[in-house]
Structures are given as structure tokens and as C-alpha cells.
Amino acid sequence: MKVVLIPGDGIGKEISESVKKVSNALACPIEFLEYQAGAEYAKEHESLLQDGLMDAILENKVVIKGPTATPIGKGFRSINVQLRQECNTYQNIRPIQSIEGVKTRYENIDIVIFRENSEDLYLGVEYMCDNDTSHGIKIITRGATNRIVKAAFEYAKKNNRKKVTCVHKANIMKLTDGLFLEEFENVAKEYPEIESDAVIIDALCMKLVQDPTQFDVLVTENLYGDIISDLCAGLVGGLGFAPSVNAGDDVRIYEAVHGSAPDIAGKDLANPTAILLAFEMLLRDSGMEDSANRLKRAILETIKEGKVVTQDIGGNATCSAFVDAIIERLQTI
Numbered sequence: 450m451k452v453v454l455i456p457g458d459g460i461g462k463e464i465s466e467s468v469k470k471v472s473n474a475l476a477c478p479i480e481f482l483e484y485q486a487g488a489e490y491a492k493e494h495e496s497l498l499q500d501g502l503m504d505a506i507l508e509n510k511v512v513i514k515g516p517t518a519t520p521i522g523k524g525f526r527s528i529n530v531q532l533r534q535e536c537n538t539y540q541n542i543r544p545i546q547s548i549e550g551v552k553t554r555y556e557n558i559d560i561v562i563f564r565e566n567s568e569d570l571y572l573g574v575e576y577m578c579d580n581d582t583s584h585g586i587k588i589i590t591r592g593a594t595n596r597i598v599k600a601a602f603e604y605a606k607k608n609n610r611k612k613v614t615c616v617h618k619a620n621i622m623k624l625t626d627g628l629f630l631e632e633f634e635n636v637a638k639e640y641p642e643i644e645s646d647a648v649i650i651d652a653l654c655m656k657l658v659q660d661p662t663q664f665d666v667l668v669t670e671n672l673y674g675d676i677i678s679d680l681c682a683g684l685v686g687g688l689g690f691a692p693s694v695n696a697g698d699d700v701r702i703y704e705a706v707h708g709s710a711p712d713i714a715g716k717d718l719a720n721p722t723a724i725l726l727a728f729e730m731l732l733r734d735s736g737m738e739d740s741a742n743r744l745k746r747a748i749l750e751t752i753k754e755g756k757v758v759t760q761d762i763g764g765n766a767t768c769s770a771f772v773d774a775i776i777e778r779l780q781t782i
């Protein structure tokens with residue numbers, strides 16, 4: 450199969466190299482079609498995306514991407530938001546699992562976040578009324594809510610999950626979040642075999658910090674999903690461990706939750722686990738279950754052993770040495 454590979458900015462180049470190496474070692478029948486996109490590409494070219502990238506995505510449907518940087522408070526709109534909208538990847542699925550060997554306060558965390566990926570404040574409808582007043586429009590529709598909530602329940606059903614929790618702030622945003630909650634309750638009725646409940650976003654944050662093991666599948670709006678994803682990543686050891694997929698009915702874009710990490714870029718220090726776990730999801734969803742299982746075992750065993758791991762896991766290995774250790778272990782599995 451053909452997979453579009455976008456290395457992206459900052460540590461994206463280092464971690465996407467690890468995907469190619471691992472795929473080779475697994476002898477996956479994958480041909481990577483590499484395209485450039487991001488702030489670094491834009492510096493030397495007139496656009497943010499290399500010519501032909503969108504066509505390649507729409508033709509081949511499966512993408513693995515490194516992080517792309519977005520300027521804060523000015524400049525161009527996020528490439529991620531643009532890609533998610535153009536490819537209609539309305540679900541952002543983010544599994545968060547404890548990893549043995551990574552020191553954290555809790556063990557046995559196993560949460561999957563379903564973040565609505567197509568609307569909310571991320572539509573970027575913002576304007577200045579005058580020099581001192583800015584408006585941002587929050588858009589929540591029943592259709593988009595229905596499809597993300599259904600996706601979360603369908604996932605729960607297929608994967609023997611017990612509970613789906615709606616995360617909202619409908620006590621304050623009575624119309625927008627009120628609609629999200631109402632539609633959640635409508636859809637929940639279609640899945641009586643799965644437990645459902647709802648929690649206000651601020652209370653959720655406290656509960657996640659107190660005992661994250663009480664949560665199973667979370668479904669929420671775009672902005673809340675973005676924020677709680679990083680919180681949950683922190684609970685299992687940091688952003689280096691959180692993979693994700695942006696999925697629509699057609700295109701699937703796999704990536705790490707983290708950004709381009711400019712503070713460590715180019716130093717071969719990045720933890721490649723998140724993008725490798727995203728690649729593992731890609732293999733599983735593409736029918737390469739055996740390779741996915743082998744890769745996951747190799748990653749987990751290398752981390753558990755703790756001899757050759759990156760600094761954020763308490764080791765002193767480079768990104769490339771860590772990937773080589775994973776590949777060496779793959780040969781034994």
C-alpha cells in the first residue's frame with residue numbers, strides 16, 4: 450500500500466525517520482510517498498504545502514505525519530486544522546495508556562479520547578470589532594456532534610469498552626454545549642448496553658488528576674479535546690507517549706499528539722514512541738495486525754527494560770539509538 454509521509458517541522462524529521470526504519474525492519478508492504486509541509490517548508494517556498502500533497506492524500510487516503518508548527522497570535526492558520534478540514538477527518542482519536550517502565554503516579558490508565566475535529570472555535574471565525582474588542586465564534590452543530598458521538602459509541606461497542614463519558618460545559622454555554630450534551634444523550638439511547646454519563650470539563654480535569662482509572666472512553670468538543678489530550682498524556686509520562694489518528698469516512702491521518710518541540714529539535718533527543726504508536730495504529734487499521742503487535746511489543750519491552758531509552762523516560766539514549774534498540778528487539782519477536 451502507499452502511505453503519504455509528511456515529516457513536518459522540528460523533531461518531525463527525526464521521528465518520521467524512525468517510522469521508515471521500523472517499517473523496513475518489519476518488511477511492511479508499504480511505499481512511503483514523502484511530501485513536505487510546514488513552517489520550515491514555507492520559509493523557502495510560497496506555500497505551506499508541497500505541490501501535489503493534497504492530491505496524494507485524497508488518492509491514497511492514508512497519511513502519517515510529523516508535527517507542523519503554527520505561529521502564535523499572528524501569521525498563517527494551522528496546517529493541521531486545514532488538513533483536517535479539507536480531508537473531512539472529523540474524528541480525532543487519542544488512546545492514552547500507561548506504559549510499564551515509565552514512572553508516573555498511576556498505573557493501569559486506559560482512556561480513549563474522541564475529540565470532535567471539524568468545528569467549535571477551531572473553525573477560526575474571529576474578528577476585531579474595534580481595536581480593543583475581539584470576537585471568536587463557537588460553532589457546534591447537531592450533525593457534527595452526532596457523528597463524533599456515534600463514532601465513540603461504535604468504538605466502545607467494537608472494543609468491549611464499558612463506558613462513554615461526554616465532556617462539556619453546558620452549565621455555562623447552554624446553547625452550544627447544551628446542544629452537544631443533548632445530542633450525546635440522544636445517541637446514548639441507541640447503545641443501552643454501554644454505560645454513559647456526562648461530566649463538566651473543569652470537574653473532569655480534577656477527577657483525571659485524582660484518579661484517571663475511573664475513565665474509559667471520553668467524547669468531547671474540539672477545544673476541550675485538545676486540552677485534555679495533553680493532560681492525559683502527562684498522566685502516562687508525557688507527550689512522547691500519546692499517538693492519535695484524525696479519521697474521516699475516507700482519509701486517515703496518523704500523528705503524535707505533540708508538537709514540533711523546537712527546544713530539542715535537531716539534537717536527536719526526541720522520544721519517537723508517540724509516532725511509532727501512531728504507526729502501530731496505522732498498521733492495525735490497515736490489516737497488518739501481526740506487524741502492529743510485533744511493533745507494540747518491541748516498543749513496550751524496550752521501554753520496560755530501560756537500558757536504551759530517551760531522556761524524557763529517564764535514560765540517556767538518542768532518538769536514533771532508541772529506535773535501533775526497538776529494531777533489534779523486533780528481530781527476536
Ligand code: NAI
Binds near residue numbers: 689
Ligand atoms: P510541543 O508538543 O512541541 O512541546 C511541548 C514540550 O514537550 C517541549 O518541552 C518539548 O520538548 C516536549 N516534547 C514534545 N514532544 C516530545 C517528544 N517526542 N520527545 C520528547 N519531548 C517532547 O508543544 P509546543 O512547544 O507548544 O509547540 C511547538 C509547535 O508545535 C507549535 O508551533 C505548535 O503549533 C506545534 N504543534 C503541532 C502539532 C501537530 O502538528 N499535530 C500539535 C501541537 C503543537
